[in-house]
Amino acid sequence: MSRSPDASIAIAAHDIAAWHTHTDVLVIGYGGAGACAALEAAACGAEVTVLEVASDGGGTTALSGGQIYLGGGTPIQNACGFSDTRADMEAYIRIAAGANADADKISAYCEGSLEHFDWLVNQGVVFNPEYYGGKHTNTPEYQSLTWSGNEKGFRESQAAKPAPRAHKPKAFWEDGGATLMATLKAAVARSPIRVETDTRALALIHDNGRIVGALCRQDGELRAFGARRGVVLCAGGFVMNREMVAKYAPRLQDATPIGNPNDTGGGILMGIGAGGAAINMSEGFVSVIWYPAGAFCEGVFVNEQGQRFVNEDCYHARGGHHCLNQSGRKAYMVVDSTIFTEPPLYAAAQVKEVGESFEELERDAGFPEGTLAATMATYNRFAARGEDPLFHKHRDFLRPLDKPPYALLDFSIDSGIYYPSFTLGGLDTTVDGEVRRPSGAVIPGLYAAGRNAAGLPRSGEGYASGFSVGDATFFGRRAGRTAARNS
Template structure:
């Protein structure tokens, strides 16, 4: 069998999971080739760059935050459930401070500037914050809450500040990056061991073609993520270029192949097959998140799990005043503790209420929310909040009037508000478990109901990503077959694999899992599975 390229370890998909795998395999002495369909970075580069970490990281210590791996483990045990074993979760938590040290050692910038208010994503003044539901009702009693959202320091969405230093370190240490090379098929030998990858590559295309391809794929990723019709047009051009200029190449992997090609949120057919209730919303990722990594694995007998688990984020903050609002369904009934992370609100709406939800606020709360827009929001959050306040709401002098305007049950809404206000007056705990800091009565008209339902909105979208993938051995990252055995030479990481966040998502947990699972897969692939 002839090969066009050869290495010890071949990584397919070079986002944060892939580059972490490449770095770890490289540090173990392996020769590494990293293949990426586009230019590298994937969904990681256009993400917020949040890494969920705790247990006493250097960032937390500098910020004066006390935390322990026991508290982190106690909180995540409830969020993670059976996605991974308790032993794996314990290891993830115990090694969390060292993970931030590892990232810092590769040049990723962090800063110990603590955000003083709860938000979905901090402003450029803050880089450590509560990124999950640690302080929400039902969680703060489990363990002492601590801010664990470590945002890579950089203006705007900081994914590029997380990925950029990692890929620079990988290249400086000898990792070979083969851009514009789309893996299409895994190659196995007669023993059933994965020994290489079949690709379609533009590496021999004219320079001007490669430059145009890079420009188009960059635009498809961002701003294409915000405007799907634009991405669709660009992808047609990209696919035409691939059809004309891409040539087949075969890449040998002497020790192992790591699949880290992202999830499948961009493949609407797969989403409809596995989680039809999640159709719609904003695909959070690039066009490369099409499930191809998962499909390459299943083509050689890999098992999958949790493919129906999708995280949808309904963020209602900033402004932080909306933590005191009341989220109701079409019957006027309250759904969830509104101070929880946006993924919990999205789940309550889609999985339990047909994707519908309205945010109830009285005049005082709306006034306070408007006053916070200038100080608490990034530009994209400002657009979303302004859209919500100005274009997605209706008002009424009474609860019955505002309910009638949006078509929800007026009696149900009045009963919900009465019970809510009575509990506050009696000094009772919030029935949904919302912390007392955020509980306030609904009293002053006019009353507003803001439509936060799942719908195709360019200015206030409902972002979604897939959480399931290939089943892997939790010690090595080696892919497991449908028969329950390891597939020799094949590893998976990030959203191509089942991991720590495959049941429940909090901000930064996916990227943290990408780093953890990527490093694990890279280290074991470098040793041919014997490490």
């Protein structure tokens, strides 16, 4: 076989003329999920080989902020003075995951959260028992604990006592992901795990329906890697594959894809080619950022009808989701001079209009008469009492906007403001990482984790930082363990 095979068709083992090598567990992709799958499979006594298309491991996990969603009373939560329970964490994630939530995965994740914290520490991950309480996209310095979602939101806080659960490995600002992957790779280097870089997996190999290896391109040749116990797909999401985005998640098309260049969905396509079901494929994280500074949460989002549509203190992915949902995808933020002079405006939104009154702002920006001004009058009337009966913004951010001049900041996607996005769909897997067929039956020998699978994060609207790296590392371990025990 000399031509590149089609990922969407698994190859029969009897068509393989010569096997390049064999191992017990073959892990495809050396990011967060792959590193953890390999470490756990090796700890179970399996011979493990990891294949990575790039020249080094890391993947999107290394580019990430490194926040890991952990709770139920971790040593870092306790040291920072927060109490948390598994039940509150589970109730929160159930709401956050939305209608497509996988209750079994959420339950397993919350039950295993403290053990997972300990496991990460045992691999060498250092968490710093310092808390950052401001509104930010990550902890701005070396603090390891912060809020990362909508835990304090009205609906969420009624169902679950809020607690900060984003745990960033000790690292400056956004370096948490690079630090996490450097630590996991060091753990892999101490183990007998074999890592082969510059190796692209192209298609899975099956023997009467059981997955027994993968055909790869390495050193310019097609090589068959055999797997006695199983193949674990950990090759990331598909946001860089614009054809797949157009087909499965068209809502993300105009947003800016973020991740590593190999987020092309190859692992998902290979899984589909072997008979696996792909689910949750239309969901994605889409954000627009208006904080820091936290003072911008005192601003008021309006649509082109001059109406509010979201609580402005929410997590930025919820804001991005709702801004994109407005008619014409038009969204603006009203601020007064107190907020506007608060440097810096992280989001770099353009000023669309400035006015000495809301009526002037409304007229000059072209809103129908009595719309924006009425919205602001209502907002200010309740905010003066510390109330937001429409969207339940937390009273910490409720203040009448009454210091002119007022400005209208443009958060519409066509204004050029940054809307980062990545995908949340993937192969349908059991809680132990086995890939399911559309019928629900599992495919023998095939496992998946991280963004190759549909895991913990199922909803862009409910997303919290830490869900993805938490999911990739936690369920990567489970998939590696299950594969290693497969005989």
